[in-house]
Structure formats: C-alpha cells, structure tokens
Amino acid sequence: MSTDPLTSACASAAPRMLLVVTGAGVSLASGISTFRGTDPGAVWSVDVTELGTISYFHRDPVGSWQWYLRRFGALHDARPNPAHLALAALERWHVGRGGEFLLVTQNVDGLHEQAGTSALVHVHGRADRVRCSSHGCVHGAPKGCLPRDPERDAAFLREPGEATLPRCPACDAPLRQHVLWFDEYYTGHRDYEIERVLKAAKQAAVVLFVGTSFAVGITDLILTRALARNAKVFALDPVARYPHPSVVPVVAAAEERLPALCRALGAA
Template sequence: MDLAAARQVLQSAAHVAVLTGAGVSAASGIPTFREAQSGHWARFRPEDLASPQAYAHDPDTVWAWYAGRYRDVSAAQPNGGHTWLAELERRKGAGFFLATQNVDGLHARAGSGSLGGRLVELHGNLSQARDEVTGIIHSLPAPADLILPPRSPAGHRMRPHVVWFGEFLPEDALAAAEQAFAEAEVALIIGTSSVVYPAAGLALETLRGGGRVIEINPEATELTPAASLSLRMGAEEGLAALLEGVDELS
C-alpha cells in the first residue's frame, strides 16, 4: 500500500485505532524514559527509580525524580503530531480510539479524548498520584506547589500514578485497547519501537481482524515487515504527510 492508498483507506474508515509512543512527543522536547536519566540521575538504573521495590526502599528519591519529570512535561507544549491526532478524532468521533504509552499528558492537552473519541493512557500520567491506602487517583498541584511526598485529601501518602517495572497495565484500559484495535479498519502505530508488550501486540489485533496497519517511525521496527505501510518519518512529519490534503476523514 502506498501513501495515496493509505490516505484513501483512512478517509473511508469508520473505526480508527492509534497507538503512540515516545516519538510523538519528541518535537515537544520530552526526553524518553532513559534519556531522562541524565546528569544527577545518570548513576541510577531504571529499576532504581521505576519499580515497586525501589519505591519501597527509597520513596523520597523516587519522588524527587518523578517530580522533576512532572515539572519538565508541565512546561512542554503539544506539537503538531498531537494536534493532527486531535483533528483526526474530531473528524472520526466515536469511531476513534487513542492508546498512548506516554505519561506526559500532552495528548489530552491537545484535546484528545474530548472530541468524541476515547483516549487511554496505558502507562498512567505524571500529573497524577494514587492514594497508597484507598487507590483513589488525584491530580497533583502545580509543580511549584508540590510538596513531597504528596498526600491525598485523606492524609495518606501517594505514589506516582504510572506503571512501573514488574507491574501490569490496568486491566480495563488494556481490554478497551484490545477491543478497539480488533475492530479497527485502520490502526496507526506512531513513534514506538513495538517491542514492549502487551501494547506492541495491539497492531496484530487489527491485522487479525482484516484491518490495515500504518506505521510512522524514523527507524524500522519489529512491526515493519507486517505493516501495510511504514513511513520512515518522525511523528509530526508522518502525520502531516498522511493527513494533509484529506478534505474529509469520515
């Protein structure tokens, strides 16, 4: 399938599912998980900062790192890739589903999830924390007002609302994503290496259902041989190439 055919099938599709990874936020200056471990944090392994064991051992250090990441993403702005996906949702309405592996919240800030479709943050969100006793999720105050460790309204300590090493994705979010991708006529896989499961398996759900998979990534991935079309571009450039000039997307 070439680019013209990809535009055509996307235009006619009633159900579109999208999976995004770190690449979609690159143009916003958001470092990847491992890139964020620079400077003072370079001496830590990922497991030292993002696992239940690390948090149980040294919650202050873990929270200090996450507070820094929260501050950075709060200062960032959605880029053209986020905007294109919000526009695609506006055109497709209830037939649009976006699952992201990112925890930066930029899709929601661009409007995704509020334009008729659905947004699922598979790995959580840096702007939220979870009561360690009740499990209730709360929004964090602005970075300048954040006191560590944060406490819930009930007075309990809260942990970052993100999925750590050794933890499972939220069952309801994963089930919704699997269903959406199985039903999708077109799946867009954007800015992800397609090696972290179970999210990496979502495209296969679309292929098994007879749908088309369009990948946008600067480098080839494990998904590339199975994709209907692979655009060797960044997320912003690839979405513009795919969606520009399409007068009606539904």
C-alpha cells in the same frame, strides 16, 4: 485520493474503527525526551526499568518521588506540537464522517488532550495525577486517584525526606505516581482502561502506531489482535521498525507526516 498506502487506508476506514497508538516519539518535538537510549536525553540512559518500579518505590519512596518530580518537571512548559494537533484533527474528521476513533497513548504528558483529542486512553497513567499507595483506599487502586498538588510537590523538593513525603489525605499512606510501573499490570487500575483498548484493537480497520519502539507490552497486545483480524497496520517513526512483516513502516517524523496526512485527507 492519493495512492499513498497510509492515506488510502485512513480514507477507506469509515465507518469502522481507526485506532492510533502513540509513544514517546510523538512528544519529542515538544521537548520531551523519549525512552530510547540513542536519543538525546533518553530516559533509558539511566536504568528506568529499576527506578520505574513499585519495588523501588517500596524500598525508597523518597528517592522515587525525587526521580519522578525531576522527570515530570520537563512537562510543565511543554506544549502540543503539530503531531498532536494533527491527530486531534484526524479524530474530528473521522468521527465527522461516521467513523469510530480511539487514541491510546503510552505517554503521561497530557499533550493529546491539550491538543483536543477526545477519545483517549492513558494506558500508562497520567503525570497530573497521584494516588494512594495503599490498595483499596478511596484514593488508591483499583479506582481512586488525586490531582497532583504543585505546592505539596514543591515543599517536598525543598526538603526531600520522610517528613515531607506526600501522603494520602484519607489514610496517611505515602502517595505514589499515577503511572504504570514496569513490575505492574494493566489490570491494576481502572484508569488504564485495558479492556477498552483490547476491544478497539479487535474492531479496528486501521491501526496507526506513532513514535513507539514496540518495547512495551501494550504494543504487542494491540498488534496481535489487530493482525488476527487483518487490520491494516502502520508504524510511523523516523526509524524503520519491523515488529511484524505485515506492519507497513512509514519512515518520517510524526510532526511532519501527520499534518501532511491530514492535508491529503482534507482533515487539516
């Protein structure tokens, strides 16, 4: 087996947990902008920490819906890139030899499931779902959601306003995006599966972060628990990032390095 540390770590992980955590960088090759201010089209080139909040939604639900529908419009034609496909192959390979696997994605684009990943947590929600803004409604937090309705979205975009604002079919409250906003908590909805994520972080033999800038809470929560159990932790990204001295940086593009990893493991 190769002496490459990442390949060796993955090869020796079975039957224990192999945990992968993906951020926006894994979808960049699919044409979806990241959040980094230095990247072309970066979402953080505007103040997403203000727009991506429940506070903003309450102040201006029409503006919130307009911003998100423009953002999510870029997802319609996106397709999985080689990084997504390689991670699905890595799962099949690891599970096939008796290992446990979980992929935790910060992305809402749905590309991991399109690529074939099965053990998957959408820790920041999903772009193909909406939910009622009224807590406790059957279609709202902490358990409910609804499939996104493209016709309803299109009608709103044609004439954005209070009259066309998408509303809950059960209670008529405004619908909202089924995503975790910056002023919300991971415990706010069952679909974020935070307990499953933290349990996997405590069990993992290997944790591989892919395409994340370590700028959101979930990465720190996972990293802290993994390092406490002496897991082998890697950060795969074109930019070398050192969130902790024990994290091994793998400076490469995900769409190139992950297929190479699968080939080295015989998982391609």
